[in-house]
Every structure is written in structure tokens, then in C-alpha cells.
Amino acid sequence: MKTREELIERVAEYKGTDNWKIQPSELSYELWMQLFIDKANREKPYTVDDNNRHVIDALVKYFRRDDEFLKIHESFSFDKGILLRGPVGSGKTRMFKIWRDVLQAWPFGQKIQIVSTSTIVSQYNVDGDLIFTGNNAARKTASSNSTYGNWYLESDTVIDDIGAEPIGGKYQRCDVMETMFLRRYDYDLLTHGTTNLDGDQLLERYGLRVYDRLREMFNTISLTGESRRK
Ligand SMILES: Nc1ncnc2c1ncn2[C@@H]1O[C@H](COP(=O)(O)OP(=O)(O)OP(=O)(O)O)[C@@H](O)[C@H]1O
Numbered sequence: 001m002k003t004r005e006e007l008i009e010r011v012a013e014y015k016g017t018d019n020w021k022i023q024p025s026e027l028s029y030e031l032w033m034q035l036f037i038d039k040a041n042r043e044k045p046y047t048v049d050d051n052n053r054h055v056i057d058a059l060v061k062y063f064r065r066d067d068e069f070l071k072i073h074e075s076f077s078f079d080k081g082i083l084l085r086g087p088v089g090s091g092k093t094r095m096f097k098i099w100r101d102v103l104q105a106w107p108f109g110q111k112i113q114i115v116s117t118s119t120i121v122s123q124y125n126v127d128g129d130l131i132f133t134g135n136n137a138a139r140k141t142a143s144s145n146s147t148y149g150n151w152y153l154e155s156d157t158v159i160d161d162i163g164a165e166p167i168g169g170k171y172q173r174c175d176v177m178e179t180m181f182l183r184r185y186d187y188d189l190l191t192h193g194t195t196n197l198d199g200d201q202l203l204e205r206y207g208l209r210v211y212d213r214l215r216e217m218f219n220t221i222s223l224t225g226e227s228r229r230k
């Protein structure tokens with residue numbers, strides 16, 4: 001396990017080579033926690049309390065590939081993404097934004113994109129089925145939102161507000177999110193998400209075929225408590 005100083009030396013030595021990136025488990029739990037807390041408080045204060053402490057702990061273990069993560073629940077796996085479930089305002093989106101910033105920064109350089117279901121549905125209404133296609137020519141002609149890149153077929157994407165999307169669109173041909181989930185499952189793309197819905201509500205919203213796959217795609221972790229919006 002390396003200290004922050006050792007990591008800085010290692011990165012300086014290997015910078016510019018293919019070898020400079022740090023393996024997640026090379027950082028201690030404490031250093032991961034420090035990176036998270038630093039990023040969390042960068043713009044405005046971030047409270048750690050009984051409603052989110054267990055989630056931060058689980059995600060530190062998940063992202064540093066610590067076997068302790070697998071002991072939290074028998075269904076947990078590193079092959080699955082993270083689904084953050086919780087009431088409105090409990091801090092799900094902010095949690096992923098902090099993790100995105102942590103993983104994107106030194107010493108990881110890993111890209112995670114966050115895209116909301118309402119953005120996906122809006123984009124479907126402009127581009128139609130092109131948003132699901134793996135065909136590069138079609139992707140170029142699609143008016144893809146450059147802020148998010150080609151999130152629809154990229155791994156490591158957080159789908160924000162699952163279940164809160166407007167149903168149907170201009171085309172009314174398919175349920176956009178159902179198709180999105182089936183496609184991401186088929187392509188084995190690591191997907192994270194946030195939702196206000198519990199398991200029964202997800203089943204009701206997306207049907208058994210999709211719900212069954214969602215269970216295989218996600219480690220589900222719950223945030224609790226009143227809304228943190230002021
Ligand atoms: N731990 C925290 N400490 C202080 N403020 C927080 C914390 N977590 C989130 N907030 C703030 O609470 C508000 C709601 O957070 P966020 O948008 O992440 O909630 P959410 O769970 O995604 O809600 P929704 O279900 O409506 O999408 C934001 O203003 C956010 O900055």
C-alpha cells in the first residue's frame with residue numbers, strides 16, 4: 001500500500017508512459033476516503049451522516065476493488081454497476097458526481113459519464129433509433145450531445161433518474177429506456193444508475209424481461225433520509 005507521497009513519485013516517474021495509471025487497490029482505504037471527502041467538499045460543504053456513511057463506505061470498497069465489498073451482500077459483484085436508490089433529494093446524483101470527479105482526476109484518469117433519462121428520451125425524439133445503433137456512420141450523423149459524448153454505447157455510464165423519464169416520445173414506437181437497458185445488457189456495458197423506485201416499482205415500470213436484467217446489471221445500495229435540498 002502506498003502513501004500519497006509514494007504515489008506522487010510513482011506518477012512523476014511513469015508520466016507520459018502507458019504505465020502511469022495507478023491500480024485502484026494500490027491506494028489504501030483511508031486514502032480513497034480522503035480523495036472522496038476532498039472532492040465532496042470542493043465547492044460546497046458535504047455532510048457525512050448515518051444516511052450516507054454506509055454508502056460512501058461501500059463505494060470506496062467497490063471502486064478500490066476491495067473484497068470486503070463482496071461481503072456486504074451475497075448478490076454483490078464487481079462485474080455489476082451501482083444502482084443508488086433513495087428518496088428525492090437524498091444525494092444520489094451528487095454522490096455520483098463526486099465519484100466521477102474522483103475517478104477522473106489524479107491518479108486514475110478514468111472517465112465516467114452521467115446522463116439523465118430525460119436527456120436520453122429527448123435525444124431519442126431528435127435522433128430516433130440512431131441513439132441505439134453501434135454503426136459508426138450512423139453515430140456521426142446523429143446529433144449527439146457533445147457534452148455527454150456517445151454515452152448510449154459507452155461503458156461506465158451513470159443513468160440518472162431511472163423511472164422518472166417521460167413515457168413515450170414523439171415516435172411512440174418503443175419505450176426508450178427499455179430498449180436502452182436491453183441494448184446495454186446485450187453489449188455487456190458497465191452501467192450505474194440512480195432511482196427513486198424500489199424493486200417492485202421498477203418491475204412494474206419496465207416489465208419482467210428488463211427488470212430481471214437490471215438485477216443482474218446492478219449492485220443496489222440505498223441512501224436514506226429527508227431531502228437535503230434547502
Ligand atoms: N451529503 C450531503 N451534504 C450536503 N448536501 C448534500 C449532500 N448530498 C446532497 N446534497 C445536496 O442536496 C441536494 C439534493 O442532492 P441530489 O440532487 O444529489 O439528490 P438526489 O437524490 O439525486 O435527488 P432526486 O431523487 O430528486 O434526483 C443538492 O443540493 C445537493 O448538493
Ligand SMILES: [Mg+2]
Pocket residue numbers: 092093094160161194
Ligand atoms: Mg438526482
